[in-house]
Amino acid sequence: MMPRYPGAASRQGALAFPLVALVGVVLVSLNLRTAVTSLSPLLGVIDAEIGLGVAGMGLLGMVPTAMFAVWGVLTPLVLRRMGLEMLTVLAMAAAAVGQLVRAAAHDPWVMGAGSIIALAGMGIGNVVAPPLVKKYFPRHVAAVSMAYITGLQMGTVVPALVAVPVEEAAGWRVSIGWWAALAVVAAVPWVIEILRPDTSTSAPVAFAGNPDTPAGAAAAPVQRIRPWRSPVGVALALFFGTNSLCTYAFFTWLPAVAESIGMTRAEGGMALAVFSAIGLIAALAVPWIAGRFDDPYAVVVASVVSYLAAFAGLLWAPGFAPWLWICLLGVGPSTFPLCLTLINLRTRTQAGSAALSGFSQGVGYTAASLGPIVFGMLFNGPGLAAGLAFLTVVLVVMTAVSRTACRPNMLEDTLHGPLRAGAAHGRGVQDTQ
Template sequence: MSPDSPRGSTRRGALAFPLVALVGVILVSLNLRTAVTSLSPLLGVIDAEIGLGAAGMGLLGMVPTAMFAVWGVLTPMVLRRMGLELLTVLAMVAAAAGQIIRALAHDPVVMGVGSLIALAGMGIGNVVAPPLVKKYFPRHVAAVSMAYITGLQLGTVVPALVAVPVEEAAGWRVSIGWWAVLAVVAAIPWIVEILNPGVPTAPPRHVDGATDAPARRIRPWRSPVGVALALFFGTNSLCTYAFFTWLPAVAESIGMTRAEGGLALAVYSAIGLVAALVVPWAAGRFEDPYAVVVVSVVSYLAGFAGLLWAPGAAWVWICLLGVGPSTFPLCLTLINLRTRTQAGSAALSGFSQGVGYTAASLGPLVFGMLFDGPGLGAGLAFLTVVLVIMTVVSRTACRPNMLEDTLR
């Protein structure tokens, strides 16, 4: 090898820079929910100081899914004009800036602006993470997806667990603002990649015989695979976010205490960590991972039946409900397993998450109206219909067909 050979072409570079990319992907995943779950436990304290009011707290609760949906649609458009790594850096900078603005807020307007900026960054991060995996680790999609999804789950659970202790020790501004440091750190590996590009584990322009042309515009809605995965993501997100919002109230309605209701939500969320480790592995090992959908749906339905007809065993049913969102890591993993190219992964990621988080914003609203009106049975009947739809559309999403091969 000549002295003029680029560093990225050396064996050392081929090893080192994918490791930098792996660290970068994991750090990004840890940042994708911190602005959501670090704020929720402190809304009462923040309201008392800056006067959010019921309407303000309600709007802050709607911002995450709304921004995730909007940026699910917009991010692929931006990607056609900007490199994947640069957009990732900008997403993390936005996440950090927004959280700092929120920590300095002295009125609801500034708090709202900070939330919009932070969650725009995280919405972009949601979309760019799968194509980053596709670009740098095309031969290790399942393994790296497992690491990335586990990071996302940890970034969901840990901020909620430490929010109150940090607030009690240092105040709510520190409790919600210090997560900006993690976002800044997550940008560093991608700045390194921009300044000194590394070598993916396989050439990104030739995956399964396909040529990855970033300039090519892929329209996922013109493929049955794209439509099926978007609907799969949407129905999964609707059910998941309905329970994220209403499970404590549901638990209280069947005789549990307020403290037990909060613990029920923690258990529901924590089971997702196990799914994050198992499901991407299963999706990569089996050509058709539809069995994951069947297990998830059956667990949900058994949990519904138990809540209605045997509430005395509530913890059993809550654990079964926690198995239900195992379809979430499956959806994220399928974004890469059902595309041949980085461009396809980016387009499918944006489309499926745009549809998914739009549906997610409707789930808590519709379930809440039914729960407060006719009662728990009506709310669970609505979610049962959603699960039936998910069972049908996920059949197409799980079959081993590629987005690029099915475009019409």
């Protein structure tokens, strides 16, 4: 087993520690959406007890993408002052505390505060997961990305499926609060990594050398990474943004879209579950494809074609095969695991991964917050055709920008400025915003 990161000490028994890290990465991934999908099916019940109101429910729906966007920008700054492992522990602690606060809420303000805390932790987790994979498994990025993206998808689908049964058996407070235990468990492997001797896990992400640097080699001088100065960084951020905009538009409005084409309310809820569940298949297949092929642009093409076929079916043959259109919509977000995998495949270094992860997800989730709003205004105004026309324009943009993101070029090699020449030779880099 190779050293986890440049300069890591070689030790007997090192084989066991990446296994702890693997468990830690998967457990973190399971926690990155629980506060979102465990709450949505219960909003009506919660509103009846604590009086959220229409505005309150709308604001709660905006908190996830807002926190993901804010912490996409802020997390790389925090990483300059503390290690990945410590920040991961703090993220899981925030996720646990926030979900417990929500479970104890007796008014909308406490519910909102708990949501902000929980989703801040999950927003940090979104950003630190890719560089954790880069640090501990630099030669197995695709395989470990497949594991953690699968965990993320399961953490999206399962809470939504069990929310109502648990609420009926034990009440809504238990249904949204018990996920805090999973966040506590996810922190344990990283506490182990922090406490074990002869490691540098407490060091901030302040350098990033060549992954093939021999153990014990001196760290190279550091320079700063600004992803927005690289065509790869800008392209991947726009790719993530356009993908997220489409995905979150359907996360919010798919049940209503399903009802508008003649499906029942129950079928609308099932349509959202199917839309989300298909992401599990993509999480298994897409990282493998991205790791096997230098240019995985075919995934983008297949996703866009699936979206457009679904749009055509919803508009022109809604009663012919509605479940076929829903399944094709579910294939569309296959670009999401591709975006997450490319964060590591298009960077040479741990710091490059951290910088690109923060930048692309900050841009991505900012765009995602616009998707439900714009699509909803068009869908409830001119109609479904106008909403789908808007998303078609977004898909055209995604098709264009993803071409650059998918080409086998590295962020560090394409930076504009003094870093460019040195990065191509694996010189040390400091990530900063």
